[in-house]
Amino acid sequence: xxxxxxxxxxxxxxxxxxxxxxxxxxxxxxxxxxxxxxxxxxxxxxxxxxxxxxxxxxxxxxxxxxxxxxxxxxxxxxxxxxxxxxxxxxxxxxxxxxxxxxxxxxxxxxxxxxxxxxxxxxxxxxxxxxxxxxxxxxxxxxxxxxxxxxxxxxxxxxxxxxxxxxxxxxxxxxxxxxxxxxxxxxxxxxxxxxxxxxxxxxxxx
Numbered sequence: 179x180x181x182x183x184x185x186x187x188x189x190x191x192x193x194x195x196x197x198x199x200x201x202x203x204x205x206x207x208x209x210x211x212x213x214x215x216x217x218x219x220x221x222x223x224x225x226x227x228x229x230x231x232x233x234x235x236x237x238x239x240x241x242x243x244x245x246x247x248x249x250x251x252x253x254x255x256x257x258x259x260x261x262x263x264x265x266x267x268x269x270x271x272x273x274x275x276x277x278x279x280x281x282x283x284x285x286x287x288x289x290x291x292x293x294x295x296x297x298x299x300x301x302x303x304x305x306x307x308x309x310x311x312x313x314x315x316x317x318x319x320x321x322x323x324x325x326x327x328x329x330x331x332x333x334x335x336x337x338x339x340x341x342x343x344x345x346x347x348x349x350x351x352x353x354x355x356x357x358x359x360x361x362x363x364x365x366x367x368x369x370x371x372x373x374x375x376x377x378x379x380x381x382x383x
Contacts, residue, residue, distance in 0.1 A: 205217045225304050233322060234311045252298050325360075
């Protein structure tokens with residue numbers, strides 16, 4: 179292979195790396211859902227699909243996802259510190275946009291997701307979140323717009339929510355309030371830009 183051909187291959191590889199990095203980087207402005215969807219071209223369609231499929235509003239899903247991972251594709255819980263200094267194991271197997279544990283993700287994949295679903299894929303992660311929250315709505319009698327309670331059930335599990343494990347966690351209650359506030363803000367913002375984000379009627383997806 180001549181040098182020109184080698185340069186072309188190297189350039190293509192570099193471009194692929196750059197594109198991949200941009201695809202997984204969190205949005206630059208996470209405080210405005212319209213700007214998030216403007217920057218991440220496919221995210222609105224993925225979120226709208228999850229909303230249609232499971233009847234959980236986009237603002238609720240996005241507010242919970244922000245709280246869990248700040249929209250970082252490969253987010254993991256911080257490592258524990260041995261003797262307060264040495265990096266040790268992580269407290270759980272939570273991973274990805276939705277911070278899903280291995281066993282919970284396996285349940286989703288078996289029930290709905292398919293073998294090729296990934297926790298670091300936005301489309302799969304937001305569909306999982308909608309699936310999980312739909313079950314919380316049905317089993318716990320919650321409203322789909324009640325981001326506060328849905329987040330508590332998401333964080334502590336539906337069993338924990340029933341038992342009220344969250345009641346002794348002041349920090350979690352405050353966090354759930356923040357999730358509700360963000361969901362309300364996202365809802366107001368999305369009402370102003372949703373029409374411009376929706377695909378034309380003839381779009382097949």
